[in-house]
Amino acid sequence: MAIGRPSPSSSQTPDPGAARRPSRxxxxxxxxxxxxxxxxxxxxxxxxxxxxxxxxxxxxxxxxxxxxxxxxxxxxxxxxxxxxxxxxxxxxxxxxxxxxGLTQDWPVVIVGIGNLGHALANYGGFASRGFRVAALLDADPNVVGSTAAGLPVRHMDELEEIVATQHVSIGVITTPPGAAQQVCDRLVEAGVTSILNFAPTVLTVPDGVDVRKVDLSIELQILAFHEQRKAGDEPSAGDSVLDRAPGPVRAAAAKLRRAAGGGKAEQAKTAPAKTAPAAKGGPDDDLSAVMPA
Amino acid sequence: MAIGRPSPSSSQTPDPGAARRPSRxxxxxxxxxxxxxxxxxxxxxxxxxxxxxxxxxxxxxxxxxxxxxxxxxxxxxxxxxxxxxxxxxxxxxxxxxxxxGLTQDWPVVIVGIGNLGHALANYGGFASRGFRVAALLDADPNVVGSTAAGLPVRHMDELEEIVATQHVSIGVITTPPGAAQQVCDRLVEAGVTSILNFAPTVLTVPDGVDVRKVDLSIELQILAFHEQRKAGDEPSAGDSVLDRAPGPVRAAAAKLRRAAGGGKAEQAKTAPAKTAPAAKGGPDDDLSAVMPA
DNA sequence: TAGATTGTTAATCGATTAACAATC
DNA sequence: TAGATTGTTAATCGATTAACAATC
Missing domain, CATH: 1.10.10.10 (Winged helix-like DNA-binding domain superfamily/Winged helix DNA-binding domain)
Known part of the structure; x- marks a missing residue:
């Protein structure tokens, strides 16, 4: 339980770009x-x-x-x-x-000016280190024309021109998840080659474009995982005696469970009924029937 | 680190291996x-x-x-x-x-209701998966009493009671960086054992407490690093012939530069004047004097 | 059965860490 | 010089990946 878990990459980005980049x-x-x-x-x-x-x-x-x-x-x-x-x-x-690369200027566009877009536009650390908000963009006519952090919100239609004339190479996506891929495609098409994605979606981009993502819900889920294990009475999944049993025993146990059919649903009360072919028991099944006392 | 919260998974089978389970x-x-x-x-x-x-x-x-x-x-x-x-x-x-651990309820407190705190309070993905905003907290009397996402913003003084009565084990810090460590200490003292930190500060916590951080400015800087290398006109730092030179040559080069005193400041125009002891040349120094053509 | 796909192995790669020679 | 601290080595650890036997 490392303190801080200063997550080597709190980035939580499996770096989609790393693969094709001249490795490092x-x-x-x-x-x-x-x-x-x-x-x-x-x-x-x-x-x-x-x-x-x-x-x-x-x-x-x-x-x-x-x-x-x-x-x-x-x-x-x-x-x-x-x-x-x-x-x-x-x-x-x-x-x-x-x-x-912070000794140069990095103009950035933020697309999707909802709560989060607003927050980011106002984020102090933005301007501090070479990053500069070139434009705030939104597709909603009700939002376009309003101001955030002293900047006018402009319509998505202006994206291409802004990217071209201001040499924007970094885009921040703060749209709802449903719009993210579409916005991403358009950013890339316009010439943006680095994207910071706050929408909870996996983005697909061509080679040469880097995506990093920031995902609140993933972070919370990771915390919950560890939190669950601090509480003391952990769920036994995967930690049952089965895990330490020799191969043949495990195989036999699995076979039995499969034959029995519904053992798991009984034990894990809220588990969905298993109807599909993959209805095998997990390692936390009740194995008292096949394990030596 | 053990906290007084209801056993999250009391319905699970007993775990014979729990006692000797390794840290991970x-x-x-x-x-x-x-x-x-x-x-x-x-x-x-x-x-x-x-x-x-x-x-x-x-x-x-x-x-x-x-x-x-x-x-x-x-x-x-x-x-x-x-x-x-x-x-x-x-x-x-x-x-x-x-x-x-998402089959259980995770009450969460958000501390610091500025732009970002607001955005998070409204974040849909929050409630979706077992996470529930137990309270919004702020130290500023002007903010306390307002509402965000339909919830009242309460004063920091109520923190301890809220954490205790609602069994909160996860805290989200969205305060300015200067307040983050103090807020963190107080959360931990109150019984919170998992912290999601949006403030750009390194938090120190005792063993048993997990911290994850989300840091916009770090993400942008990582993107800038890679972006800089796509542009084609990379700075030569670390990529000069020096890096590929045999050890003795590097040593000789370093010595020469040290003797020369100001070589680096010349080349790297905006570099601060080097006055301190560590004023050695980096690998991007002009080495034409010592390197074979 | 024949085709499909998992679960696992083993090779490889990358990251971390302690220790210490080099050297200021 | 003597003490301090870097830069590097080498051991270890953890993560990724391709390949394929097991088996549905």
Whole structure:
């Protein structure tokens, strides 16, 4: 039960782009890339406090990782530290910023200005690091024309022109799930090659387009999984004696359950009736009939 | 870490293995747990279309993963498929739901009712799968008393009572970063053991408490990293000939740069002047002086 | 039965970590 | 110099994937 579970990729993105990209751009591992923003944030805080240098130990603590990992991560960027001394804060801020591409301007469009779109438009961290909201877009005539975060909401029809003239390469999708793929297609068609998806849908994109997703409900479900196991009386699924039984016993047990037909539905009271071919027992079935006492 | 909440699954069979179970709950890999919600979503869609069975190939496509991975994932749960046929949709929906703990009710508190808190309170996916907003909380007297998503915003002072009486074990933090750790401490003290953090801060929690974070600005920075490399005109950092040079050459180059003192600032125009001890050149320095043509 | 598809194996790949030589 | 701390190595761990025997 690791504390923090600073989820190497809280990103929760199975990185759809990674497969076809020259495996790892520049040889920097994805896991390392995902941590660079964390280091940068910690370094920025140190910088604001005018701290001149920091050791891997201190910086790692601030970023919530261990120091060996941090040093390994930095080793992919180059040798930016000084043995016996540590890292120069300002210098490292600059190097990581540059590595992440934050020394340039990234115009972004947000599509779907509902509650979440509003929240994102107002998000301070947006503008802070090179990202700039180029436009807010919505398909709903009732929303178009209103303002959010001081910007007018424009109609989807303007998408192509905005992307082209403002050189937008990053799009944020905050539409309802039903509209997400369609919006995604249109963004890609217009020239956007990186998409941050807040809609709970799997997006299909052509090669060369990166998608990352942020999914509240998935995060909550992962928490629930672990929470369920803290409570003490865990469901026994998959942890029954069956799991530790030798192969032949398991096979025999499965066969018996199949023959019996309805054992599972009995035990798991709210389970749907099993009518289809896959009606096999899971490992949490009552196996008292076939297991030695 | 044990908290006083009703046993979530008291109807389950006793678990003889619980006592000696290793830390990783049930031996299901984290990566697999993180994908279960994805499978569940795809299965739910199939269920709504009354599709009775699905093959690993079809389901994998719908979830955006490859089928070998899906079958491996499912193998951790048990044998819920039928060779030659596939998986029973309804049955699998139930099994995964139960595995994730979604067959029980999860009351959740949201702390910090700004734009994002509002958005989350209104988020449909929240209620859909066992999660229920038990309370909205804020410290600002101007916000307290207003309503969001039909619920009254209550004062932080009520936190402890709400958590205790409603058996809340999951908290969502949508406060400004400066308040996040303090709010987190208070949630933990009150008995919350799972936290979903939207504030851009690293939270420190005691053992037994899980934290997951959702961080827009980190996601954007990761996209920017990859985007930068698509553009074609990559910065040369870390990709210079130096990286491919043999050790001795690198060492010599570093030494020379150190002696020269200001080489880097020249080349990287916006780099901060290097004044501190760690003022070494990075791999993108101009090395023409020491590298063979 | 013949065809289809699962569940599992084993090879591979990538990420983490402790330890320590290099070196400031 | 002596102490401190990096950068790197190597061991380990965990995740992915293709392939295929088992079996419906």
């Amino acid at each position: 751009a520049r040889g920097i591992p994805e896991a390392t890339v995902a941590r660079l923003p964390l280091y940068l944030r910690a370094l920025t805080a140190l910088s604001e406090r005018s701290v001149p240098t920091v050791s891997s130990e201190e910086l790692a603590a601030a970023a919530g990782v261990n120091s060996a990992k941090l040093r390994k991560d930095f080793s992919y960027l180059g040798s930016y530290g000084t043995r016996g001394v540590g890292y120069d804060v300002e210098y490292l801020v600059y190097q990581i910023s540059r590595e992440l | 709950a049930r031996g299901i890999p984290e990566a697999t747990v993180a994908r279960l919600p994805l499978y569940l979503r795809a299965l739910t869609a199939l269920s709504e279309r009354s599709v009775p069975t699905v093959s690993s190939e079809e389901l994998a496509a719908a979830a955006g993963v490859n089928s070998a991975k899906l079958r491996k994932d499912f193998s951790y749960l048990g044998s819920y498929g039928t060779r030659g046929v596939g998986y029973d949709v309804e049955y699998l929906v139930y099994q995964i739901s139960r595995e994730l």
